[in-house]
Amino acid sequence: MSLAPFHLAIPVYDLAAARHFYGEVFGCPEGRSSEHWVDFDFFGHQLVIHEAPKTDSQEQAHSNPVDGHDVPVPHFGVVLAWEDWERLAERLKARGTTFVIEPYVRFKGQVGEQATLFLLDPCGNALEFKAFKDIGQLFAK
Incomplete structure (x- = not known):
């Protein structure tokens, strides 16, 4: 791709x-x-x-429920290769990062299974990093 x-x-x-x-x-x-x-x-x-200046979403993030977690909206990020995601998660943990949603596997055993983590930058912008073992599941229904 x-x-x-x-x-x-x-x-x-x-x-x-x-x-x-x-x-x-x-x-x-x-x-x-x-x-x-x-x-x-x-x-x-x-x-x-x-x-x-600070935006409303940086001041107080909105969230929507996804797989039992409150996902901040808006957010942005990157879909990484599985191994790269694991390395990034470890790097962030080693630096003492505070996560909005700790690294975990979402939709385990279902269509669209993915590794994900959420964090905020110092100004309150929400980021998500995710990975799929099968990248063909990226847009699967």
């Missing part, structure tokens, strides 16, 4: 903390930047953090 990289620009109210989070915690290489924004290579995609 060959995918085109996405571009996503998100608001952050603490540019230095968000820069550290994406650069150091995730190890994303930094691209262009100014005093108000920073580009990152986010797992092959272009993520731009833009300094902006």
